[in-house]
Amino acid sequence: MRHPETWLKVRPEGLFCEPGGFYIDPLRAVERAVVTHAHSDHARPGHAAVLASPATLALMRTRMGAGRAGDAQQPLGWHERLRIGAVDVWLAPAGHVLGSAQVVMEYGGTRAVVSGDYKTVADPTCERFEPVPCDVFVTEATFGLPVFRHPPPGEEIARLLASRALFPDRTHVVGCYALGKCQRLIALLRAAGWDAPIWLHGALAAVCGAYEALGVPLGDLRPATVAAREALRGAIVLAPPGAIQDRWARRLNDPVVGLASGWMRVRQRAKSRGVELPLVISDHADWDELLATVAAVEAPEVWVTHGREEALIHAIEQGGRVGRALRLIGYGDEDEGGDGPDDGPKGEPETEPGTGAAA
Amino acid sequence: MIAFADLLERLVFTPGRNAKIALLRRYFATTPDPDRGIGLAAVTGELTFAAAKPGLIRQLAMERVDPVLFAWSYDYVGDLAETVALIWPARPTNAAPPSIAEVAHALETTPKAELPALVAGWLDASAPGVRLALLKLITGALRVGASARLAKLALADLAGGAIDADAIEEVWHGLSPPYRALFAWIEGHGPRPDPQAAPVFRPPMLAHPLEPPDLAALDAARFRAEWKWDGIRVQLVATPGGRRLYSRGADDISAAFPEIVEALEAEAVLDGELLVARDGIVAPFADLQQRLNRRSVTPRMMRDFPVIVRLYDLLFDGAEDLRPLPFDARRARLEAWHARVRPARMDLSEMIAFDTIDALAALRDGARAAAIEGLMLKRADSPYVPGRPRGLWWKWKRAPLTIDAVLMYAQRGHGRRSSFYTDYTFGLWRADGALLPVGKAYFGLTDAEIGWLDRWIRNHTTARFGPVREVDKTFVLEIAFDAAQLSNRHKSGVALRFPRILRMRPDKPAEEADRLEDLLARAEGRPRAHAPAVDDGGDEG
Numbered sequence: 001m002r003h004p005e006t007w008l009k010v011r012p013e014g015l016f017c018e019p020g021g022f023y024i025d026p027l028r029a030v031e032r033a034v035v036t037h038a039h040s041d042h043a044r045p046g047h048a049a050v051l052a053s054p055a056t057l058a059l060m061r062t063r064m065g066a067g068r069a070g071d072a073q074q075p076l077g078w079h080e081r082l083r084i085g086a087v088d089v090w091l092a093p094a095g096h097v098l099g100s101a102q103v104v105m106e107y108g109g110t111r112a113v114v115s116g117d118y119k120t121v122a123d124p125t126c127e128r129f130e131p132v133p134c135d136v137f138v139t140e141a142t143f144g145l146p147v148f149r150h151p152p153p154g155e156e157i158a159r160l161l162a163s164r165a166l167f168p169d170r171t172h173v174v175g176c177y178a179l180g181k182c183q184r185l186i187a188l189l190r191a192a193g194w195d196a197p198i199w200l201h202g203a204l205a206a207v208c209g210a211y212e213a214l215g216v217p218l219g220d221l222r223p224a225t226v227a228a229r230e231a232l233r234g235a236i237v238l239a240p241p242g243a244i245q246d247r248w249a250r251r252l253n254d255p256v257v258g259l260a261s262g263w264m265r266v267r268q269r270a271k272s273r274g275v276e277l278p279l280v281i282s283d284h285a286d287w288d289e290l291l292a293t294v295a296a297v298e299a300p301e302v303w304v305t306h307g308r309e310e311a312l313i314h315a316i317e318q319g320g321r322v323g324r325a326l327r328l329i330g331y332g333d334e335d336e337g338g339d340g341p342d343d344g345p346k347g348e349p350e351t352e353p354g355t356g357a358a359a
Numbered sequence: 360m361i362a363f364a365d366l367l368e369r370l371v372f373t374p375g376r377n378a379k380i381a382l383l384r385r386y387f388a389t390t391p392d393p394d395r396g397i398g399l400a401a402v403t404g405e406l407t408f409a410a411a412k413p414g415l416i417r418q419l420a421m422e423r424v425d426p427v428l429f430a431w432s433y434d435y436v437g438d439l440a441e442t443v444a445l446i447w448p449a450r451p452t453n454a455a456p457p458s459i460a461e462v463a464h465a466l467e468t469t470p471k472a473e474l475p476a477l478v479a480g481w482l483d484a485s486a487p488g489v490r491l492a493l494l495k496l497i498t499g500a501l502r503v504g505a506s507a508r509l510a511k512l513a514l515a516d517l518a519g520g521a522i523d524a525d526a527i528e529e530v531w532h533g534l535s536p537p538y539r540a541l542f543a544w545i546e547g548h549g550p551r552p553d554p555q556a557a558p559v560f561r562p563p564m565l566a567h568p569l570e571p572p573d574l575a576a577l578d579a580a581r582f583r584a585e586w587k588w589d590g591i592r593v594q595l596v597a598t599p600g601g602r603r604l605y606s607r608g609a610d611d612i613s614a615a616f617p618e619i620v621e622a623l624e625a626e627a628v629l630d631g632e633l634l635v636a637r638d639g640i641v642a643p644f645a646d647l648q649q650r651l652n653r654r655s656v657t658p659r660m661m662r663d664f665p666v667i668v669r670l671y672d673l674l675f676d677g678a679e680d681l682r683p684l685p686f687d688a689r690r691a692r693l694e695a696w697h698a699r700v701r702p703a704r705m706d707l708s709e710m711i712a713f714d715t716i717d718a719l720a721a722l723r724d725g726a727r728a729a730a731i732e733g734l735m736l737k738r739a740d741s742p743y744v745p746g747r748p749r750g751l752w753w754k755w756k757r758a759p760l761t762i763d764a765v766l767m768y769a770q771r772g773h774g775r776r777s778s779f780y781t782d783y784t785f786g787l788w789r790a791d792g793a794l795l796p797v798g799k800a801y802f803g804l805t806d807a808e809i810g811w812l813d814r815w816i817r818n819h820t821t822a823r824f825g826p827v828r829e830v831d832k833t834f835v836l837e838i839a840f841d842a843a844q845l846s847n848r849h850k851s852g853v854a855l856r857f858p859r860i861l862r863m864r865p866d867k868p869a870e871e872a873d874r875l876e877d878l879l880a881r882a883e884g885r886p887r888a889h890a891p892a893v894d895d896g897g898d899e900g
Contacts, residue, residue, distance in 0.1 A: 145428070145431060145432050145435055146424070146428050146432055146445075146446045146448075147432045147435065147436055147442060147445035147446050148445075149445065149487070151486070151487075159365075163369075166381060166382070166385055167378065167381065245771065245777045245778050246778050247778055249777075249778050250778055254775070256378075257777065265445065265487075266435070266436055266441070266445070267371070267438070267441055268436070268437055268438070270372065271371075271372070272825060272826070274771065274773065274777055274826065275372065276372050276373050276374065276378075277369075277372065278372060308431075308435075310431070311427075311428055311431050311432075314425075314427055314428065315425070315428065318425065
């Protein structure tokens, strides 16, 4: 038995699997990378070789261009075993966004699972999280406080549609991250019976196209950027969080400004963003999901990569397991990890006071 | 309680007045009696409980939550009720969330010892939004993002134009929750509720600002003039049913000014200005601020900040409604009433004699007392009409004071202006070369100017703090303000009254902006150790 702490190491580039000679979600360009999902803080450009799920590779090519998504790209289907060096590697769905994977590594009679970002509730746009029993479970803790309990997403969509019914002339613009949240919102709206066109900020179009090409139908989508103000009367528009209150939004008709994020659970957070319709919809596990997952994988030891690790580790230890903070710096720059950029689709990085860039 | 919690949630985040009215209207239209009436009472501040102390809530949470996790969570959320609402580990129950009427009734009838179990049961049955509304309600800490006036406008909207908000105002203080008779009247299946002898509020008559074209057309012989005082407009009501002191927004502020209520012994409805005055000299507004927004008052406050009401008008003499009478006739009745009753703590607003508008302008510009904002002009034949009828009453403020200040910070606006930097913090130079902020202004620029300045701010940003940008200290704004008052709450030592932007001065080098010492030399009043923030209803005479 070789305990994973003897072969899974934190290096400046990120988490390194020594007997396999590869990094998982490295923070800078490396020789060999295994990538859990295509968010830019986990999937960096310029690696020599990249192993990931087919959908993750496709989304990386869409977002960074085929030339930067890895010189050699190797797709790995769910549950297909691959020997890399002395390590058996396979992928299991993580339920975070389309293609998002947990990396399962078996070596020296032990199994470690790096879950990347994940959620366990159903999401019509991606495969559902699968718990994999293991000796060491490596987890995120973005919403690692017991105040974060996400409501059923259908209820939040119902609030959006109720607002649209009350203010039928106002454009309802919802801020959302380009990869994952946007497509999930569209799918949730379709499931709630919203068949009308959904209008998109230009920064969201490419990934929606990629989702559809990967077999996730999203219905009638149209570019909001070229639409006339009149056409957007009463419409639902999706845009990056940085655009909803900036110059781009001036084209909208008396907009109700919404934002879909797990951070909207806390009033002061929502108020400081100045939105009128906060929607608590997250692609990260909430507190209950984190604890339930730790129990389901039956790991005696849990490592926490990023987020509010101290509270989660406290709860893990109270449950009789070993908890350890890995303190990997650099995750959470895209999607909800860093509370979201405040400005501009290109996202001049900006975090709220007191949270820190790597929070 | 679900609909009420949902209403609160939306109101808190909604900046637009019309949107707030629409949300309130939907709530009143879709919620049954008696819940909607209790909800209305909660919105208008008529429903207050202090059944539970924050300690009880904390204790309830502690019985179910790990203390370390609770402490971290509270630290993160920053609000006790919200922390408990979010963290509450609900036990499974078949109970439905309580209705707001049920909650109101139970809080009045439940013995204190049974309260914790009752509240815990409610929390188990509710989702986080309802839990938050419940906890805020039972601790008396409910903050509604809408005024009582907006609720009345929503009710008028519900009446479909048949009843206006002022008509609702006139019966309002004779009613009590759950307002069944009011809703029946509004929905057209009941008579107008008769307030009988209750001391109800009468919607006030307001003035328009006097602009140059109106000034030119003014016929001096037809108008009367009074000083416009910088206090708060109030209405005093004494009827056989009680005595009240109301703000101009219909808030009952009797408890904060018991000496005024006590002085009102004859049956009447009076319109006037509440002022702090010592030996007949009116003190700056900052002194009055010490007494505003308080639920009760200490003898010491009453002694240090003695208040009077300067009477403008008599609306009712006894039960007789004088409002249809012309101003001159009401004024004569007011003077006769004052001479007859000789009320303590009330004097008459002085009538200013003048022959021509030019003579009046000279008087206005000569007035430099801090507490005088300018003049009120009232047409001699004007009846007392609620609202802001045109051409009858004018407010003619004295020429503002101005400074040239340097733009330091800008913050995004709200609602329609949320994509623009519209809230400007400006400063003046201190002798040592430091730039100190002296105020903030939100108004005064046209949309085109706002757009231009927005671009300038984005191109000259030096640092960012959330929604605030710090900019190069190179842009000069000409700021108008009504008065400067010394203040030791501000680093600069001075606070401006009603600052607004007069014009942008891109032509002026920042180093030629005004000096702080010059402003301090023009400031009035003495420093205060502490002055609570207050909404005095804005500028209204």
